[in-house]
Amino acid sequence: MDYEVIIVGGGPVGMMLASELALANIQVCVLERLSQTTPYSRALSIHPRTLELLDLRGVKQEFLKRGTPLTTGHFAGLDTRLDFSVIDSSSNYSLFLPQSETEAILENNAVRLGAHILRNTEVLSVVQDDEGVEVTAAGTKGMVRLKAAYLVGADGAGSIVRKQTGIPFIGHDETLTAMQGDVILKHPPALPVVSRYSEEGMIMIVPLPAAMHRVVLIDPHRSHIPKSEPVTLEELRSGMLRILGDDLGAGEPSWLTRFGNATRQAQQYRERRIFLAGDAAHVHFPAGGQGMNVGIQEAFNLGWKLAADLKGWAPPWLLDSYHNERFPVNTSLLHNTQVQTLLFGTSFTSSMIQLRKMMSDMLNVPAANYQLASRIAAVDVHYDPTLPGSSHPLTGRRLAEFQLRSEQGDVISSFELFRDGSFVLLHLASDEKMNICQWPPQIKAFSYTLADRSTVDWEDVHTVLIRPDGYIAWAVSRSESDHIEKLRQGLVHWCGRS
């Protein structure tokens, strides 16, 4: 074998996964056809749960240095914004950062941790057998053949890995397209963000770095044009004139493009030794800025599972749990983007305007606003407990950041325990000493008490086993009778060892 894992595609998802695997000391290589990060940034927002995950590994600061935090997001461009600030999270905001910068940070991180990145290398074929997966790629010095135990296709919507593995991509092609222009506006709008919906169409304008603006619009006269047809500046300006009544002096485009609402999901995210992640596994209308976020979250879900298998301690069901956990999350993502498409792209009628107004009014109800904000932020994701014994209400939920106090009185963040990507066993019942027997080496055990008032849900927790990706695997409550036995069940289930 040349590597333990080969990742095809060095976009944000491939680079994030490479970081996770390299952190776990897995020999990993990314094969990427581009010579450098693309300057054309599709994604601009990194949402709360993704920021929390980056925080677990101590890299969030790098993103904060370059991006701009925004406390609100949107659903279908409705007038009432989604309020992220009320989310119970130390990342209760979205970070505005062009995708090219996100990719550059993730690539540097992957390289720092020891991942090999082979650029100018286009994968042409992928073949698997019982032992591994062989890749043939065209590189700068001719054809390359590499073999690995596992391969992950993070090669975007047109994924050659998905096609060659024969995994069906279920859904529909685009039925409408939107236009996008990254332009200079000679007469920029007074408000930083413009969002307008009328019988003439939909338009959103947001500022970009270097005094540019991104104009996105759905012009009902042009939304039937296929994505493959280039956008001209004239076309963009006439759409702006029609929908906004002003083209704001748009010119000097750095990027004009069209994108559509094709909505598809891979029928399975695993075919024996081959896995799919990110856009290779699902595509949808980019409404609410979620695609890259969910892809990065998938990389966190998959990385430690592959590492566990390669290190020989994964229980037999663990690799399949990647599909089982993420498929339903992304089915729900596809639903929410389809609903948004319906609300802002399909029918520019007075009844749609009324429907949007009603929905916008409903978002003034804090509980309704919170529900949609949590969904876009992905803090509502939880993974169903896999065993009846793990019945504690925290099981499967995400770990949020809170403060912990050591016996010596030092206070640290719960996230600091996850820097090296291990499973964390957190013993919180200070009244009772745990007879800490020999934990398997993949588990780091800590004894702390809660130092935060915001952790009411945690007050009855005696000991908790937390996955490397920050989800609660197993929790034992103080009221249970045999803590050690309960914990042993959790350890056997998750880590294959007693």
Ligand SMILES: Cc1cc2nc3c(=O)[nH]c(=O)nc-3n(C[C@H](O)[C@H](O)[C@H](O)COP(=O)(O)OP(=O)(O)OC[C@H]3O[C@@H](n4cnc5c(N)ncnc54)[C@H](O)[C@@H]3O)c2cc1C
């Ligand atoms: C207009 C627009 C706005 C968006 N805004 C947001 C947003 O704000 N927030 C958000 O979360 N998401 C957003 N998205 C979605 C986001 O851009 C994608 O979900 C994200 O890029 C997916 O990342 P990925 O790594 O899976 O795939 P990609 O970014 O597509 O990366 C795939 C990589 O694989 C490489 N590759 C492909 N084939 C091969 C091959 N055969 N050999 C070697 N390399 C190969 C490609 O060169 C590429 O670098 C937006 C999308 C659009 C269209």
